[in-house]
Amino acid sequence: MTENAIQPSVPSSGLLEPCQRLQKWLCENLFASLPMSVAVIDRERRIVKANFIFEQKFGPFSGRHCFEAYKHHSNPCEKCGVMEIFQDGKTCHSYERGIDRSEAPVDYLMHMTPIPGENQDAEIQYVLQTAMDITPWAQQEQEYRLFYEHAPCTIAVLDRDYRIVRGNRRLSALFGNHLGRHCYEAFKNLPEKCSVCPAERTFQDGGIYHAVQTGETQEGNVTNYIVTSAPLLQSENRVEQVVELSIDITQERILETEVGKLRAIQESLIENSNRGILAIDQTGKIMILNAALEKLLQRRKEEIHSLADLEPHLPPFLRQIIEEGVETCLLPGGPPIWAQDGEEIPVRFTNICLKMGQETLGYASFFEDLREIKQLEKEKLEAERLAAVGQTVAGIAHGVKNIIMGLEGGLYVVKSASKKQDSKLGEEGWRMLENNIMKISALIKDFLNFSKGREPRPRWVHPAQIARDVIALYEEAARKEGITLVADLSEGIETAPMDPQEMHSCLANLVSNAIDACRMSDPPGGRIAVSLREKGGSILYEVLDNGCGMDYEVKKKVFTTFFSTKGMGGTGLGLLTTRKIVQEHGGKIEFESMAGQGTRFTMVFPRNRLPKPAEPT
Amino acid sequence: MKKRILIIDDEPDLLMYLKTFLGDQGFEVSCAEDVPSAFQMIHREKPDLVCLDIMMPIQSGISFHEHLRRDVLSQQIPVIIISGLSEESLKPSIQEVEADGTIGKPYRFLNKPVDLDLLLSAIREALP
Numbered sequence: 001m002t003e004n005a006i007q008p009s010v011p012s013s014g015l016l017e018p019c020q021r022l023q024k025w026l027c028e029n030l031f032a033s034l035p036m037s038v039a040v041i042d043r044e045r046r047i048v049k050a051n052f053i054f055e056q057k058f059g060p061f062s063g064r065h066c067f068e069a070y071k072h073h074s075n076p077c078e079k080c081g082v083m084e085i086f087q088d089g090k091t092c093h094s095y096e097r098g099i100d101r102s103e104a105p106v107d108y109l110m111h112m113t114p115i116p117g118e119n120q121d122a123e124i125q126y127v128l129q130t131a132m133d134i135t136p137w138a139q140q141e142q143e144y145r146l147f148y149e150h151a152p153c154t155i156a157v158l159d160r161d162y163r164i165v166r167g168n169r170r171l172s173a174l175f176g177n178h179l180g181r182h183c184y185e186a187f188k189n190l191p192e193k194c195s196v197c198p199a200e201r202t203f204q205d206g207g208i209y210h211a212v213q214t215g216e217t218q219e220g221n222v223t224n225y226i227v228t229s230a231p232l233l234q235s236e237n238r239v240e241q242v243v244e245l246s247i248d249i250t251q252e253r254i255l256e257t258e259v260g261k262l263r264a265i266q267e268s269l270i271e272n273s274n275r276g277i278l279a280i281d282q283t284g285k286i287m288i289l290n291a292a293l294e295k296l297l298q299r300r301k302e303e304i305h306s307l308a309d310l311e312p313h314l315p316p317f318l319r320q321i322i323e324e325g326v327e328t329c330l331l332p333g334g335p336p337i338w339a340q341d342g343e344e345i346p347v348r349f350t351n352i353c354l355k356m357g358q359e360t361l362g363y364a365s366f367f368e369d370l371r372e373i374k375q376l377e378k379e380k381l382e383a384e385r386l387a388a389v390g391q392t393v394a395g396i397a398h399g400v401k402n403i404i405m406g407l408e409g410g411l412y413v414v415k416s417a418s419k420k421q422d423s424k425l426g427e428e429g430w431r432m433l434e435n436n437i438m439k440i441s442a443l444i445k446d447f448l449n450f451s452k453g454r455e456p457r458p459r460w461v462h463p464a465q466i467a468r469d470v471i472a473l474y475e476e477a478a479r480k481e482g483i484t485l486v487a488d489l490s491e492g493i494e495t496a497p498m499d500p501q502e503m504h505s506c507l508a509n510l511v512s513n514a515i516d517a518c519r520m521s522d523p524p525g526g527r528i529a530v531s532l533r534e535k536g537g538s539i540l541y542e543v544l545d546n547g548c549g550m551d552y553e554v555k556k557k558v559f560t561t562f563f564s565t566k567g568m569g570g571t572g573l574g575l576l577t578t579r580k581i582v583q584e585h586g587g588k589i590e591f592e593s594m595a596g597q598g599t600r601f602t603m604v605f606p607r608n609r610l611p612k613p614a615e616p617t
Numbered sequence: 618m619k620k621r622i623l624i625i626d627d628e629p630d631l632l633m634y635l636k637t638f639l640g641d642q643g644f645e646v647s648c649a650e651d652v653p654s655a656f657q658m659i660h661r662e663k664p665d666l667v668c669l670d671i672m673m674p675i676q677s678g679i680s681f682h683e684h685l686r687r688d689v690l691s692q693q694i695p696v697i698i699i700s701g702l703s704e705e706s707l708k709p710s711i712q713e714v715e716a717d718g719t720i721g722k723p724y725r726f727l728n729k730p731v732d733l734d735l736l737l738s739a740i741r742e743a744l745p
Contacts, residue, residue: 401701401729402628408730409634416637425637432630520651520674551676595676 037108037131040115041066041082048126057133059101066129070098081112085127089114096131107138154225154246157232158183158199165241174248176218183244187215198229202242206231213246224253276347276367279354280307284323287362296347296369298340313338321351325363337367346370377609381583399443406436446577456499456584458611463496463503463539464489467532470507474515478528483518485511488531496539496605497613502581509574510543510601517547517599526598538587539605546598578603586610619645620744623664625655625681626699627673635668638733644740652676656684659691665744668736669723671700671707679707682723695724695743699731 031038037054039047039061047069050061058069066082067073076083081092091113100106108131115126148155148168156178157166164171164178164186171178178186184193193200198209208230215223225246233241270277276293280286286309289301297313304310307323314322314337336344348368354361410432417426471487478485511530518526531542582589586609593599622644624635632648639646647662649655651673658664667685671678678698685691700707704726725739 397701399701402631404730405634406628406630409630409637412634413637416641428633432633436630516674548674550674551680 034130036133037129039066039069039129039131041127041129043086043125045076045080045082054131057100057106057131058098070096070131072099072103081110082127082129085112085114086124089124095134105135106133107135108133151245152247154244154248156183156244156246158242158244160203160238160240162193162199174217174223175215187213189216198227199242199244202229202231203239206234206239212249222250223248224250274369276369277364278310278322278367279362279364280322281362282360284308288364292369293367296337296339296345296367313340318349322363322365325353325360326351346374381586400440403436403440403443406432406439410434410436456502456581456611458497458499458585458613460495460613461498461500461503463493463498463541464491464532466498466500466503466507467530467541470504470511471530473508474511478515478518481515481519482525483515484527486527486529488529490533493532493534493539496607497610498585498605499581499611503585506578506581506603507541507543509578510603513574513601514543514545514547514599517545517549519547521546521548521596537607539607541603541605542600544598544600549595549597549599550593551595584611619643620666621645621647621662621664622666622668622740623647623649623655623658623662624668625649625652625673625678626668626670627651628670631670635731635736639740642737652678652681655681659685659688659694664694666724666740667694667696669696669698671698671702697725697727697736697739697743698723699727699729699736701729703728 031049032051034051035053037057038051039054040049042048045065045067047061047064047066054061054069061069065076067076067080071077081094084090085092091111093109093111096108096110098106098108111130111132113128114124115128117123117125151168151170154171154174155168156164156171159165162182162184163180164183165180167175167178175186182193183199184190184197188194194213196211196213198211201207201209208228210229211227213225213227215225217223225248228245230243230245231239231241232243233239270288270290273290274292276296277288277290278286278293279288284307286301286304286306289304294301297310299313307319311319318337336346338344346369348366348370350366350368352364352366354364410429413429413432414426415429417423417429467487467489471485475485507530511528514528518524518528526546528543528545528547531540531544533540533542579589582603582605585605587603587605589601589603591599591601622639624632624639624646625648626632626635627650629650632650636646636648647658647664649658653676659667669678669682678700682696682698685694685696698707707726724743727735727739
């Protein structure tokens with residue numbers, strides 16, 4: 001105890017009554033024993049007395065003012081509770097923040113009471129201050145406040161009547177004025193308690209419960225949240241208050257729904273696609289095998305777990321492409337795959353890499369069944385052939401008319417010559433008859449050949465050789481007419497499956513027509529170029545002449561009717577036959593012509609449409 | 618004086634036939650086997666009537682008919698078209714006559730094989 005500790009008065013006899021002993025003990029020990037800082041302040045704000053706890057907390061008191069000791073200030077506090085008490089004599093208490101002897105902040109509850117003077121009217125000389133250190137609790141309260149207001153969730157405290165007695169700012173922002181309202185009214189706009197209520201269960205047994213709930217904000221927007229209900233205030237036998245923490249999962253729910261929808265759409269698209277779809281992950285495990293692929297292979301997806309199970313169905317090079325994960329691959333030509341029963345199925349195959357950003361997730365392969373397309377192609381070719389036949393019939397009818405006139409004419413001339421006794425005229429008439437009988441015979445034979453629909457007999461040939469053979473055939477005839485016949489053949493064109501006899505006929509027909517055109521031009525003569533090149537996967541034959549050309553009306557009819565090239569023989573079926581052969585080889589024939597300038601015929605044969613030869617390359 | 622007829626057709630047998638027949642009927646007949654030759658003969662022979670085929674190599678009879686109608690010297694010559702093609706199929710291509718005499722449709726259209734009586738009747742009507 002310090003020197004200036006307050007002492008009790010002792011009677012002169014030296015013997016104390018029980019209450020006196022108590023008073024003495026209190027005077028001697030209480031000041032020192034209280035578990036809080038105690039100090040006596042005079043009117044100058046000087047600390048005149050303090051206990052051990054005070055000194056331990058705030059350092060020695062002697063010679064220091066209260067503002068120096070508690071707060072390390074050199075001047076009195078602006079609002080000084082001590083001076084107020086000296087003035088009005090009323091007890092007061094306050095929450096203070098000071099600094100202890102080790103310069104650490106300290107929070108304390110300050111209680112100040114005036115120490116009465118010798119009589120009621122005497123001025124107050126001293127104030128008793130007790131300061132209870134609440135630093136740990138203050139810190140907890142600060143942390144609690146921080147969490148309460150800034151936690152990423154709504155916090156509501158409910159009483160047993162399910163009324164909201166306290167809520168944080170986030171709760172106010174979402175649900176508006178909630179204090180005093182029932183939780184089911186404030187959160188859900190319901191007239192009565194929810195059937196599933198975690199708070200109810202907590203009130204019942206004091207446990208912590210969770211639930212997913214759907215509510216309505218003050219704007220009327222739907223909100224989804226996960227609620228955790230925990231007991232907050234408990235008396236001996238029951239929970240008085242429950243705290244509900246709710247985490248908003250509205251956006252996650254929306255995202256979940258959207259993702260769910262997308263997934264459903266994607267699954268539907270994959271399952272209903274008429275292309276076979278196969279997706280494998282990086283380890284080769286099958287992720288997707290859709291209904292179309294099941295149908296193609298005649299297998300069920302449950303039977304196929306990895307690429308190895310697809311071995312009987314895929315040619316080795318396709319398996320390799322899928323296994324090696326070739327990033328992008330498109331094979332339009334129709335490599336075959338095999339169904340369970342061994343049927344060969346031509347497909348258009350595509351392989352792509354499945355990526356998310358830079359990460360490879362796996363590979364997807366698409367198989368388009370080309371059987372129907374190939375059948376349609378075949379039917380189209382056949383229909384075109386029949387149409388050509390049909391057109392030819394119309395063309396034949398046109399040509400036959402000329403022959404009929406020739407026959408009628410021959411007969412008339414013979415009869416007229418006989419009347420006039422003109423033998424020369426008679427000879428001419430007989431010639432006409434003979435000529436036209438031969439024409440009609442040839443025409444019928446050619447037409448029968450044309451309409452037979454002979455399948456080409458393709459074998460692997462050098463396209464350039466066919467061109468050279470045709471040029472060799474007509475070189476002499478052209479030279480005699482004063483026509484230059486030249487070849488412009490690209491080297492290195494690989495063999496192709498063609499019917500050499502038919503291709504020879506086509507090219508020969510075009511060269512022959514070009515020679516006729518050059519003969520009919522004015523002046524006669526000219527130049528014919530036969531060229532061969534390969535471009536974009538197609539073989540192109542071209543015959544270009546600078547002969548008489550064709551005007552618009554003639555060009556219109558070139559393939560649709562036949563017209564004779566006078567004096568050259570032939571039945572005019574040449575171009576129609578040529579077109580038929582080109583179409584049977586999967587190609588097309590086009591021409592450009594200007595009257596008086598020349599004509600260019602081009603035959604284009606895409607390699608992937610050429611007929612299949614019987615023997616290998 | 619004999620009326621002159623120019624026959625234009627790429628079929629030599631047809632030319633011989635019609636030349637013989639029309640010659641027997643008292644006409645003076647000249648022949649051309651293609652349109653370029655026909656142009657030369659029009660100006661040289663100055664025919665009173667033209668019998669014209671349509672489908673011929675180099676140039677069709679349609680373009681010849683148009684040229685004939687644009688030429689002041691020849692636009693009044695009646696033209697009888699003799700063709701294996703139907704009149705209907707040719708109508709879109711053959712331009713009609715205007716009041717001022719430009720272009721003009723053919724005098725008559727006859728299908729092959731031609732009926733000689735019809736041909737003669739058409740010629741006599743055109744050349745009264």
